[in-house]
Amino acid sequence: MTDKVFEKTITKQFEFDEDVASVFDDMLSRSIPFYKEMQRLTINFGLKFLKESDKVYDLGCSTASTLIELSKHSPFPLELIGIDNSEAMLQRARKKCKAFGVEVKLLNEDLHKANYDDAKLIISNYTLQFIRPLQREKLVKKIYNSLQKDGIFIFCEKVISSDKVLGKQYIDEYYEFKKRQGYSEFEISQKREALENVLIPYTEEENKNMILDAGFSHCETLFKWVNFATFIAIKK
Numbered sequence: 001m002t003d004k005v006f007e008k009t010i011t012k013q014f015e016f017d018e019d020v021a022s023v024f025d026d027m028l029s030r031s032i033p034f035y036k037e038m039q040r041l042t043i044n045f046g047l048k049f050l051k052e053s054d055k056v057y058d059l060g061c062s063t064a065s066t067l068i069e070l071s072k073h074s075p076f077p078l079e080l081i082g083i084d085n086s087e088a089m090l091q092r093a094r095k096k097c098k099a100f101g102v103e104v105k106l107l108n109e110d111l112h113k114a115n116y117d118d119a120k121l122i123i124s125n126y127t128l129q130f131i132r133p134l135q136r137e138k139l140v141k142k143i144y145n146s147l148q149k150d151g152i153f154i155f156c157e158k159v160i161s162s163d164k165v166l167g168k169q170y171i172d173e174y175y176e177f178k179k180r181q182g183y184s185e186f187e188i189s190q191k192r193e194a195l196e197n198v199l200i201p202y203t204e205e206e207n208k209n210m211i212l213d214a215g216f217s218h219c220e221t222l223f224k225w226v227n228f229a230t231f232i233a234i235k236k
């Protein structure tokens with residue numbers, strides 16, 4: 001279904017509710033430049049570190065798109081677990097997994113409370129940005145502690161520039177992308193307002209520092225397009 005959520009005047013902050021979940025796959029593909037490419041890199045780099053029966057968690061799995069693609073591309077069976085606290089998203093995820101014949105354990109839980117121990121790979125794409133900064137640092141520490149030795153954390157985030165002028169140019173370039181995807185100026189400004197103080201992006205460097213502060217021995221950028229980036233972190 002086509003995303004028309006922000007065609008009407010907003011009355012509340014952005015939420016992963018029924019309205020958003022019902023158009024979510026279209027919303028992501030039209031709101032995140034190179035979404036598919038970043039997903040492909042997440043899967044390909046993840047697979048380089050995995051072996052049969054390894055546990056893979058997707059934190060903030062939404063409609064399970066990434067786990068379904070991972071399952072389709074993996075040459076061996078994996079234990080796939082998706083965690084999300086939006087029931088509207090998980091309903092779509094269950095339907096899609098069934099339709100694709102993919103076995104994924106889908107859990108409706110808060111990431112702060114859920115258990116993801118013994119993970120070989122943890123994925124979290126475009127989700128940390130929705131976690132309040134103080135909680136975010138704690139969550140990344142929890143992710144680090146939950147990974148096995150030699151475990152991998154791959155995550156994608158919307159990012160900002162630490163330079164004021166470039167920061168403004170990033171936003172202009174991003175809104176131009178959105179216009180090319182068919183969103184009107186009204187929809188763009190409505191969504192911007194709804195996301196204010198809900199989606200809190202860090203700079204690329206702040207993300208890396210947060211990861212290293214949590215204990216990871218290495219973190220680098222796998223991909224970046226203006227204000228969106230994919231990172232990989234290694235626990236030694």
Ligand SMILES: C[S@@+](CC[C@H](N)C(=O)[O-])C[C@H]1O[C@@H](n2cnc3c(N)ncnc32)[C@H](O)[C@@H]1O
Pocket residue numbers: 016028059060061062063065066083084085086089109110111112124125126127130131
């Ligand atoms: C932008 S979406 C993730 C998109 C998805 N990873 C993908 O690549 O298709 C963020 C997701 O995180 C979930 N989420 C946000 N905060 C959460 C929390 N505290 N616990 C569990 N899920 C959370 C939301 O419900 C939403 O489905």
Ligand SMILES: O=C(O)C(=O)C[C@]1(C(=O)O)C=C[C@@H](O)C=C1
Pocket residue numbers: 027028031032126158191192195199
């Ligand atoms: O539309 C925007 O401004 C976005 O930042 C895109 C974004 C994201 O990065 O998570 C914001 C909310 C939805 O979850 C889908 C995509």
